[in-house]
Amino acid sequence: MASTTTPSKSSAAILLGKQLRQMQKDKDIPGISCGLVENNVFEWEVMLMLADEMEGYGEN
Template sequence: MAGSSAAAGLLARQLKQMQNDKDIPGISCGLVDNNVFEWEIMLMISDDIKLYGGGFFKARLSFPPEYPLLPPKMRFETPIFHPNIYLNGEVCISILHPPEEDKYGYEQASERWSPVQNPESILLSVISMLSSPNDESPANVEAGALWRDNMAEFKKRVRKCVRDSLDFE
C-alpha cells in the first residue's frame, strides 16, 4: 500500500495548503471523519458569478488510493440545478474524467485528468463551470435543455436552488 500512503501524504499537504491559502476566497475544506481521502467542501459563491452568486453549496471530494494518477469524484450534497451536475449531485467535468481517450469523442485527452491537477484546480474549474456550463453533453438533460432553450426558466430554477442552499443543513 505504498502508493496509498504517498497519496495520503500528498493529500494532507494539499489540504493544509488550501486551508492556509487566502488567495482563494469562498472555498472552505476539511476532512470527513478524519479521513484524508474524503474532503468536505463548502463553496460560498461570490455575487460576481452571475447565476449561482450568493449560494452556499456543500460538496464532497472522494480521492482514490491511486491519487494523483487517477482523479477524485466530486458530488454536491446541497441540491444544485446545473447542466453538468447529475441529479444525484455528481459533477461531470472533463478534468474529473480519467486520463484516457474519450470513447465518445467529446473531449481531448488534454482536457481530462492529469496528475498536475490538484483539489484547488478542480474547485476553481467547478466554480468556472457554474457560470459557463457545457451543454454539449449534459449530465442533467432538463437543465441542459432549459439553458439552451428557456433561459428565463433556467434562471428561475437556479435562483430557487441558491435560496434553498442557504437553508440546507
C-alpha cells in the same frame, strides 16, 4: 507485525494531507472552505461560498 498500508496509498495520503493544509491556509482562493470527513484524508468536504452577484452566473 506487517503494515497493511501500501506504499502508494501512504504516499497519496501524505500528498493529500499537504494539499489540504495548503488550501486551508491559502488566502488566494476566497470563498472556499475544506476539511476532512471523519478524519479520512481520502474523503473531503468542500464548501463554496459565492457572492450574491455570482447568482445566476453561467445560466442561459
